[in-house]
Amino acid sequence: MLGGALRRRVRWLPFGLSDAPLSRLLVGVAVVIVLAMIPMLDRNSSHISAFADTGYVMILAFGLNIIVGYTGLLALGFAAFFAIGSYTYAFLASPQYGVHLSFWPMLLVSAAVAAIFGLLLGAPTLRLRGDYLAIVTLGFGEIVPQVFQNLDKYTGGPDGIAGIDQPRLFGYAFGFNPTPYYYLYFVIIVICLVLLNNLRNSRVGRTWMAIREDELAAEHMGINTTSAKLLAFSLGSAFAGVAGVIYAAKLSTVSPSGFDFNTSVMILAAIVLGGMGNLIGVLFGSAIIGLLNFFVLPQSSNWAHSLGTALHMDFLQGVDLNAYRFMIYGIILVLVMLFRPEGLVPSAARRAELHAEQEAGAGIALQEQAEFGADIP
Amino acid sequence: MADIHQFFQQLINGVALGGVYALIALGYTMVYGIIELINFAHGDVYTLGSFFSLSILGLIPLSHIASGPALGLIALVVILAAALLCGIVGVLVERLAYRRLRNAPRLAPLITAIGVSLILENIMQLWKGNSEVPFPQFLPDRWHIVGGVKFDDRAVLVVAVSVAFMIALNLFVFRTRLGKAMRATAQDRDAAQLMGININSTIAWTFFIGSALAGVAGFISGMYYGTTFFLNGYQAGLKAFTAAVLGGIGNITGAMLGGFLIGIVEAMTSQYISDQWTSVVVFSILILILVFRPSGLLGEQVPEKV
Numbered sequence A: 001m002l003g004g005a006l007r008r009r010v011r012w013l014p015f016g017l018s019d020a021p022l023s024r025l026l027v028g029v030a031v032v033i034v035l036a037m038i039p040m041l042d043r044n045s046s047h048i049s050a051f052a053d054t055g056y057v058m059i060l061a062f063g064l065n066i067i068v069g070y071t072g073l074l075a076l077g078f079a080a081f082f083a084i085g086s087y088t089y090a091f092l093a094s095p096q097y098g099v100h101l102s103f104w105p106m107l108l109v110s111a112a113v114a115a116i117f118g119l120l121l122g123a124p125t126l127r128l129r130g131d132y133l134a135i136v137t138l139g140f141g142e143i144v145p146q147v148f149q150n151l152d153k154y155t156g157g158p159d160g161i162a163g164i165d166q167p168r169l170f171g172y173a174f175g176f177n178p179t180p181y182y183y184l185y186f187v188i189i190v191i192c193l194v195l196l197n198n199l200r201n202s203r204v205g206r207t208w209m210a211i212r213e214d215e216l217a218a219e220h221m222g223i224n225t226t227s228a229k230l231l232a233f234s235l236g237s238a239f240a241g242v243a244g245v246i247y248a249a250k251l252s253t254v255s256p257s258g259f260d261f262n263t264s265v266m267i268l269a270a271i272v273l274g275g276m277g278n279l280i281g282v283l284f285g286s287a288i289i290g291l292l293n294f295f296v297l298p299q300s301s302n303w304a305h306s307l308g309t310a311l312h313m314d315f316l317q318g319v320d321l322n323a324y325r326f327m328i329y330g331i332i333l334v335l336v337m338l339f340r341p342e343g344l345v346p347s348a349a350r351r352a353e354l355h356a357e358q359e360a361g362a363g364i365a366l367q368e369q370a371e372f373g374a375d376i377p
Numbered sequence B: 001m002a003d004i005h006q007f008f009q010q011l012i013n014g015v016a017l018g019g020v021y022a023l024i025a026l027g028y029t030m031v032y033g034i035i036e037l038i039n040f041a042h043g044d045v046y047t048l049g050s051f052f053s054l055s056i057l058g059l060i061p062l063s064h065i066a067s068g069p070a071l072g073l074i075a076l077v078v079i080l081a082a083a084l085l086c087g088i089v090g091v092l093v094e095r096l097a098y099r100r101l102r103n104a105p106r107l108a109p110l111i112t113a114i115g116v117s118l119i120l121e122n123i124m125q126l127w128k129g130n131s132e133v134p135f136p137q138f139l140p141d142r143w144h145i146v147g148g149v150k151f152d153d154r155a156v157l158v159v160a161v162s163v164a165f166m167i168a169l170n171l172f173v174f175r176t177r178l179g180k181a182m183r184a185t186a187q188d189r190d191a192a193q194l195m196g197i198n199i200n201s202t203i204a205w206t207f208f209i210g211s212a213l214a215g216v217a218g219f220i221s222g223m224y225y226g227t228t229f230f231l232n233g234y235q236a237g238l239k240a241f242t243a244a245v246l247g248g249i250g251n252i253t254g255a256m257l258g259g260f261l262i263g264i265v266e267a268m269t270s271q272y273i274s275d276q277w278t279s280v281v282v283f284s285i286l287i288l289i290l291v292f293r294p295s296g297l298l299g300e301q302v303p304e305k306v
Helices: A002-009 A022-041 A045-070 A079-092 A103-125 A130-150 A178-201 A203-213 A215-220 A225-251 A261-274 A279-311 A321-339 A348-354 A356-371 B002-035 B042-059 B068-101 B107-128 B153-175 B177-187 B189-194 B199-225 B232-247 B252-272 B275-292
Strands: B143-146 B149-152
Touching (some): A022 A045, A022 A178, A045 A178, A045 A203, A045 A225, A045 A261, A045 A279, A079 A225, A103 A130, A130 B107, A130 B232, A130 B275, A203 A215, A215 A225, A261 A279, A261 A321, A261 B107, A279 A321, A321 B068, B002 B149, B002 B177, B042 B107, B042 B199, B068 B107, B177 B189, B177 B199, B189 B199, B232 B252, B232 B275, B252 B275
Antiparallel strands (some): B143 B149
């Protein structure tokens, strides 16, 4: 009874948890508590730093998921907006120009700047066909870091900007300690999840998915597809802007090399692996990719080295699994697209869309069987 | 006068560079024309061409061969071998990664192509390492001065080889049965199939020829620049794609024209603006064309298929 009353007050819980049985709700609460306790259980600060960095992969994946997963627009140079968010914060909170704005409002300012650039790029290009749009965004993704690199008078060139301010909260300085960043990402990710879950089920979210399923039909239903696509593009970019601010603050430095195509591909791999268009899928996919990137690959190289020392096997000491990182992303992209295009944790609609042919085929077969009175096993 | 000389000097550089882009752009445009896929891995097949050439050249005791004609013969053999190997890679990629997705939503094969590109790049990185690899300069190199403009045999080689292969491709596409089958498949796959054309083998041949031309480009760019690098194909591929779009995607003559234009734009940018802005200029051109004239210079306006 109490559970029911409580949940009626919290309709905004993500993943249908508002309507879920109490047991599922408890599992959700337990997962959140365990994740929140990780920095207390594992006190190795390089581990916590890796877990924290997974946070920016997640926020970027949320943003890209709005564009690619919900609206079906393939944007390849997503790291450009991440770069714009990072540099916006770096310009306004570092010795570069002697401006030191506070971290917290800058989260919103950078989100707005990234969204504006999303609008500027999107307005002329969003009417392009899917694969052309992919290439235009890819070109933009190449141009942005190049511009930051070339305008060295203003941006510090290839070395970037150092000494970026780090956040303070009620007098507590975050500094280079990864733990507060872990909790900051944690809180922001929870906020994103609640926001996105509501957005997905709202009129806007349903508009996006209508465009993804069939743009022409959506247009005929009276949807203003241009403004809906622009909204998706700029909102997705805003997420990248937020991620950029925290990323720049945690490192206290930004440089153009952090925002190349590889970053865009990492985020794409995360949402493709998890399941485009499904929040839980995106969360899983970005957790796997983030942990692989920041934790498993660096750590497993170390494990191989210590194993090599223990067993006196020299070749193990030369192992550097980081060198295989992009092979792994590539294999993920190819295998998922070939064998499970809906991702590990798909949304029902997306799965239906991607397997439409097979299911239509199965439907016809059943119908034929029924018509001809064949034995149905 | 020096300015004029500089201009022509850069024009020659641009044409040589353009020959390489044109050869790569042909592969993009042929594949796009026939299955509407931006073969993202194509640029990496080009780099693979220079890597194959390097390995083959490593097998030949070049220092013991002095005569010019023999060296020319070796160059020809290496070009053809690199083209053959790249062609095989292209066919394998199509068979393993793209064919299953031919009727899937269009973004699925594009994402697969990005995956294939990453895999090829990583393989090449593990193969020849993380730094620039020198390319043996075994052909005799003479400098020519015509009207105050200096150029060497390598520039002549690049332009001659790329133009020769473009003429051969044109003859092939417009004068042979297989070429006709390709054009028919590009126009209407289902109708072509009804006419008895084997779609799978036609598409496989398209990939073979496109990738083989990228292999040729890999060899001649190695000869021209004297080095190669496992990531070269990413930017070069994107620029060649820009060339294909500039010329009108799906249009073979357009790809050649676009290739030379992009090469010249790049050379002129590095002369008159700055070396470090060439990519920005080329990719801005890409965005501007796609926004204002997506059909390119020679392409036809194609309405979106419903």
